[in-house]
Amino acid sequence: MTVVFKRTKGLTEKPFHYCPGCTHGIIHRLVAEVLEELGVLGKAIGVAPVGCSVLAYDYFNCDMHEAAHGRAPAVATGIKRVLPDKVVFTYQGDGDLASIGTAEIVHAAHRSEKITTIFVNNAIYGMTGGQMAPTTLAGQKATTAPYGRDPKHAGMPLRISEMLATIPGATFVERVSVHNPANIRKAKKAIKKAFEHQLAGKGFSIVEVLSTCPTNWGKTPIESLKWLEENMIPYYPLGNFRNSEEVK
Template sequence: MTIVYEKSKGLTDVPFHYCPGCTHGVIHKLVAESLVELGVLDDAIGVAPVGCSVLAYKYFNCDMQEAAHGRAPAVATGIKRALPDKVVFTYQGDGDLASIGTAEVVHAAHRGEKITTIFVNNAIYGMTGGQMAPTTLVGQKTTTSPFGRDEAHCGKPIRISEMIATIDGAKFVERVTVDTPANIRKAKKAIKRAFECQLKGQGFALVEVLSSCPTNWGLTPLKALEWLRDNMIPYYPLGNFKDFGEGK
């Protein structure tokens, strides 16, 4: 009998706690597979955020640190500066990276820290129960924007990839999603390349992964992916913004 599929060695046996239809599981898998395929799992040190993926340190089968909310890029900086030969990554959500931790991620990019950041954008605060995030779309209803996000009141959603791509120290920036098998393959390619960017000593690398939150969006998993395609992708266009320093 041939094995046609098995769980990545980059993940532990701990079952994910994620909600049904949440795409964190897929994204974890892609990160884990990339570390294994690049042969760097044993040299990897990950930093988990605060948010839905707060327990990421239980799932990745490598050394992990748990950071305070938004501070993962600073923690990763400390690790990488102490151990420059190790492969250091952060895994962060949109509340963590795009709101409370904007200073940390912008300056990590600005310094050209040789770390890889996986930024999961689902346009909402998931763990705390569906509040408005800086990435929440205009008109999108959340528990703290019950009448829909009002642009006049709280501005438009923040586009992190576009902003980070303007920074010289950021050498790889790409926005992907995981709504279809084809897009999952593209996402994997981007994540792997973001780690290669670090391995080649290029500088800061960020992959933004558009993700769904069926629970807090109040949709079925399938409808949530449709909503992502119809609403998020038009505002957050997929594609590469920077590849090893070359802007697109």
């Protein structure tokens, strides 16, 4: 029998703990496939801080390190500087990276640390109960914003990719989505390019992935995919914001 699809060696056989319809599992697979295809599984080190991805060490079939909430870029920086031959990446959510960890990611990019960040943006705090995040859309309801985010009170949602793209040390910045097969393929290409930037020693790279959170959005998995496409993408447009190969 011809095998047309199988588990990537980049993932363990541990079942995911994520809620039904959550797209963390898709993103995990894309990262794992890229690490396997680039032949760097044996020297990859991932850093997962607090958030829905806190148990990522159970899933990625490479060395993993836990970090305090928001501090993954700092931990990854230390690992990469001590072990420069390793492929170091952080896997962070928006409640982590765009809130308590904002300074960490900005300064890691400013120093052009040779690490890769996978930034999962589902516009809400997932693990802790659906509170409003820096990325929550205007009017979007959350447990701490039952009437919807009010820009007059909370400001507008933070666009991380656009912000980091203004920093010279950020050599690769792209925003992708995983709400349909075509965009999943594009997401994998971007993740691969981000790791290739690290392997080439070009500096800091980040891929922002728009993701769903059916549980905290109060929607079905299918409704969530449609909501992402109709609401998140207009505010968080997909595309490449910085690529060192195009910077003269």
